[in-house]
Amino acid sequence: MALSATQEAIRETVREFAVEEIRPTLRECDREERFPEEVWNGLADLDLTGLTTPGSYGGFDADRVTYAVVNEEVAYGSLSVATALSVHCLATSCIAEFGDGDLREAWLPELVEGRPVGAFALSEPDAGSNPAEMSTTATRDGDKWVLDGTKQWITNGARAGVVVVFAKAEEADAEPPTRGGGSVTQFLVPADAEGLSVGDPEEKLGLRASDTVSLTFDGVRVPDRHRLTEPGRGLAAALSILNGGRVGIAAQAVGLGQAALDEALEYAAEREQFDRPIGEFQSIRHTLAEMHTQVEAGRLLT
Ligand SMILES: Cc1cc2nc3c(=O)[nH]c(=O)nc-3n(C[C@H](O)[C@H](O)[C@H](O)COP(=O)(O)OP(=O)(O)OC[C@H]3O[C@@H](n4cnc5c(N)ncnc54)[C@H](O)[C@@H]3O)c2cc1C
Structure with missing residues (x-):
């Protein structure tokens, strides 16, 4: 498969950045379990923090092949950095795809600039491969929703300024939460929301420079205008965004x-x-x- 001249140029630019700017941080950041924020700023300067965001919000609006090429080359420098970038893109994609005009205007231009960083909070201690069994709930209270539950292994969780979180919309008196993914919806939650706390960093064998934490939502109140999907549409939304992201994960493996x-x-x-x-x-x-x-072969399969 041949890349277009533009895609080749993007590959070269990102490879150069990976070798000259990302690689030198690799060992120390891995040893210290520290994310290289200076590298993140460099990615933003290259417009890569807006990789999947539409051009109308200042984004790069990459096609799938370009998205894969960028992920491959960033991972060539550091898998931790590539992971952070791809999860940031999951968050921006959710807002771009499911947010209304006001939410997009309010958040996407800054996310494209790389600050705030975005996180995507779907997994839970007892709901990994099967997120339909999540137990985080969103209970309606007038024009607000109240979020309760714990998300686990959240990339960018401590660095993030905004979190896209998935929860089951519950009636106020529902006990225990309904089973299955039928009522899942998604919300945009600013990281400084009252009641949202960040857990200790996971001590990992690999990806050590990537920020992976739990996030606990304890009565976090979110306005209804921060709801990204109708109740019941959240799981399909998460899976459709993740499907796009999986190409990036495969490309990262090729880069590594x-x-x-x-x-x-x-x-x-x-x-x-x-x-x-x-x-x-x-x-x-x-x-x-x-x-x-x-x-x-891996590159061609991706
Ligand atoms: C470094 C890191 C970063 C992460 N970042 C995020 C993030 O930003 N946001 C987020 O929401 N989540 C994140 N996750 C969570 C990740 O998505 C989950 O780890 C993943 O969904 C798998 O869940 P689990 O670890 O609970 O494994 P489990 O679901 O417990 O699965 C254990 C094993 O069983 C296998 N298995 C499960 N079901 C089946 C089946 N039906 N058939 C065959 N095999 C099966 C799995 O493949 C796996 O090998 C992250 C995880 C890691 C390790």
């Missing part, structure tokens, strides 16, 4: 694979045994060729 291959190639050329670079031994060349084939 390419980075590993390039490191291996460099080492095979530099490391010498028996008076020559190990890359001259056939068994090493077979391994590198196999790696190249797998990465290329």
Whole structure:
């Protein structure tokens, strides 16, 4: 598959940024479990924090292939940064796709600029692969909704200024919450809303520079105008936005694979045994060729 000249130029620009600006932060941020905010500002300068936002709100409005290319190249620099970017894009996509004109006007131009950062809060301790079993509730109170529950593994959760959160719309006297995803809806919640608290960072084996926390909603009051979908439409909305995002996750895996291959190639050329670079031994060349084939196949599948 051939990229257009524009897509090639975007790939080159993002690769250069990944190598020169993202990579140098990688080890230290990973060790310290710290997100490189200076890199985020650089992504914003490249307009990438508006990657999936329509041009009418200042966004990049990338097509699917460009979206994949950008995710691949950012992940080439750091998977943690790519994860943060793709989740920010989930949040902006929800607002762009489901928000009304006022909400879009109020939030998208700033999200495109990279601040505030967006988060997407669907998963819960007991509802991961099956979000229909979520227990976070939204109870109607006049022209407001009251959110109660805990979301888990939320990327950008501590950094975010705005959270798109999914909850089951409940009647005031419903106990326990209804089963299944039939009443799920989604809300835009500013991160400084009263009653919203951020849990301790998850201690992860990988993606350590990515901010992953729980978010607890304890009587968080949200105006009805912050509701993004009708009750019952939230789960389908989440899954449709996630489907777009999955392409990005696949592309990130390709970028990571390419980075590993390039490191291996460099080492095979530099490391010498028996008076020559190990890359001259056939068994090493077979391994590198196999790696190249797998990465290329992954790229084409994406
Ligand atoms: C680093 C990180 C960042 C994340 N960021 C976010 C975020 O920003 N927002 C958010 O909402 N969530 C986020 N998540 C949560 C993520 O979406 C969930 O981890 C995911 O949905 C899987 O849920 P689980 O971990 O509870 O696994 P489980 O649902 O408990 O699944 C455990 C295993 O069983 C398998 N399994 C489950 N059901 C089936 C089935 N029907 N058939 C076959 N196999 C099955 C799964 O594939 C998995 O291997 C994040 C997770 C991680 C690790």
